[in-house]
Amino acid sequence: MTTGMTSNLMEHLKRETHHLHIALVKLPFITSLADGSLPLAAYVNQLRAFATIFGAFESAINELNDPDLKTSLGLEESRFNYLLRDLGCFGRELIPEIAGVRRSSVAMASRIRLLSLESSGGLLGYLYVLQGTVLGNRVHLPDIRRNYGVTGALGGAFYAGYGDRTDEYWGGITLLVNGAVAAGADPGEVTAAAREAFNFLHEIHAALYPLPPPGEMSFSATSINPEAGSHAIPDDGMEIRAALMAAHTCRLSYPYFDARYGERGKRFAESDAAWLASLVHLPESEVVAQVAWLGGVLSSRGMPRVTLEHQLTALHGVLVAARPHRHLEYDRLLAASRWLKGERLRQIPAQLSAGIVAEFVVASQGEMDGLLQGMGRLIVSAVCDEAGGITGAVTTVQQWAGDSGRFSAGWIVAVRECIAQARTMISRREPGI
Numbered sequence: 001m002t003t004g005m006t007s008n009l010m011e012h013l014k015r016e017t018h019h020l021h022i023a024l025v026k027l028p029f030i031t032s033l034a035d036g037s038l039p040l041a042a043y044v045n046q047l048r049a050f051a052t053i054f055g056a057f058e059s060a061i062n063e064l065n066d067p068d069l070k071t072s073l074g075l076e077e078s079r080f081n082y083l084l085r086d087l088g089c090f091g092r093e094l095i096p097e098i099a100g101v102r103r104s105s106v107a108m109a110s111r112i113r114l115l116s117l118e119s120s121g122g123l124l125g126y127l128y129v130l131q132g133t134v135l136g137n138r139v140h141l142p143d144i145r146r147n148y149g150v151t152g153a154l155g156g157a158f159y160a161g162y163g164d165r166t167d168e169y170w171g172g173i174t175l176l177v178n179g180a181v182a183a184g185a186d187p188g189e190v191t192a193a194a195r196e197a198f199n200f201l202h203e204i205h206a207a208l209y210p211l212p213p214p215g216e217m218s219f220s221a222t223s224i225n226p227e228a229g230s231h232a233i234p235d236d237g238m239e240i241r242a243a244l245m246a247a248h249t250c251r252l253s254y255p256y257f258d259a260r261y262g263e264r265g266k267r268f269a270e271s272d273a274a275w276l277a278s279l280v281h282l283p284e285s286e287v288v289a290q291v292a293w294l295g296g297v298l299s300s301r302g303m304p305r306v307t308l309e310h311q312l313t314a315l316h317g318v319l320v321a322a323r324p325h326r327h328l329e330y331d332r333l334l335a336a337s338r339w340l341k342g343e344r345l346r347q348i349p350a351q352l353s354a355g356i357v358a359e360f361v362v363a364s365q366g367e368m369d370g371l372l373q374g375m376g377r378l379i380v381s382a383v384c385d386e387a388g389g390i391t392g393a394v395t396t397v398q399q400w401a402g403d404s405g406r407f408s409a410g411w412i413v414a415v416r417e418c419i420a421q422a423r424t425m426i427s428r429r430e431p432g433i
């Protein structure tokens with residue numbers, strides 16, 4: 001090991017992985033992103049792959065309980081959070097998953113989990129490569145905006161990253177990586193892990209584009225098609241029953257479902273709940289990423305995310321009551337519900353939202369004497385979803401709740417007012433909150 005290498009590990013890593021970076025940047029995924037021909041499906045699958053990888057990576061770093069390493073995860077927010085938010089924004093387009101991308105990203109995530117048990121040097125190599133994407137993302141943010149019509153906050157948060165503060169952020173990573181050698185990290189190990197991470201990402205990006213033949217892209221349960229039924233459900237009868245109970249509870253809390261979607265809605269509420277129960281075997285970060293995606297799908301089709309939030313809590317309650325010893329697995333559903341709640345309250349804090357709902361209850365004659373109880377919460381949630389980048393979240397609810405063939409003029413005015421109030425509340429929010 002040379003002295004230069006120990007004192008400037010960052011320079012060493014850059015030199016040693018230069019050829020891998022060049023090879024990656026030359027892949028058709030990147031060149032097509034730059035010339036505007038990369039299909040949305042490839043972009044969304046890249047976000048999914050990174051969500052799988054960053055989920056594993058950030059949990060591994062958090063578990064090490066090293067305050068310096070934790071700061072490497074982000075300035076204000078972690079990049080996993082940005083990915084979750086972006087994924088929710090594309091629910092409207094039912095974009096199938098690319099099997100090869102899924103396989104490689106799951107393999108990379110597993111490798112990260114293994115490394116976290118073996119050595120922090122290995123994680124440091126991954127950190128260099130994964131967080132290094134803030135620099136490439138900065139270059140390609142304009143392409144992402146132009147190609148997919150997204151903004152930094154809505155659908156392009158991962159690429160927008162830390163914006164003007166990117167150099168500051170990368171400066172922090174440089175200090176951290178260079179300082180790690182003095183703290184005992186083995187530069188050879190860090191470098192080998194960085195090469196490995198580049199190779200995984202190469203494999204993933206090669207599989208992302210050109211898109212594979214349709215047979216190798218499938219609607220997995222993550223992209224739940226309301227008309228398709230073949231997705232995973234638990235093989236444990238108790239868990240299936242728990243899912244049915246949770247779906248039932250959710251339908252009772254929101255009669256809107258039965259009123260709008262009838263029997264078909266009931267079947268889908270049940271199969272979605274069963275699918276949610278089947279997620280508990282995944283790591284928590286993956287459960288949250290899948291729920292973030294499903295939330296976008298459902299909300300853009302008229303089922304605001306607050307319902308998924310409640311369904312997850314109800315499901316968790318039933319599962320834990322039946323099998324208390326398995327609560328660690330089931331708690332992953334609660335984590336996903338909390339993530340959804342956090343996203344909702346980020347737009348309108350609980351107290352303000354309760355005020356808008358209370359006004360709607362009065363204006364709507366007690367949500368039409370209980371027949372449509374919960375409608376105010378649904379409307380406010382739809383507005384929060386819309387502000388979070390879910391296109392069509394409000395329009396699809398308003399199409400039904402504002403239909404003059406179905407409702408009185410008074411009700412329709414109340415719905416319109418409720419939407420307007422929630423939107424005003426969001427527009428008055430201080431930027432960045």
Ligand code: HEM
Binds near residue numbers: 010024030132139198
């Ligand atoms: C998944 C894909 C990518 C990964 C993993 C990646 C990784 C990295 C890493 C680790 C660095 C830090 C190099 C250093 O030590 O200073 C870096 C820098 C950089 N990357 Fe990428 N990158 C990716 C894609 C891209 C793309 C598509 C571009 C666009 C052409 C790009 C442009 C840059 C630039 C301009 C720098 C700064 C180089 C410098 O300061 O000398 N990257 N990238």
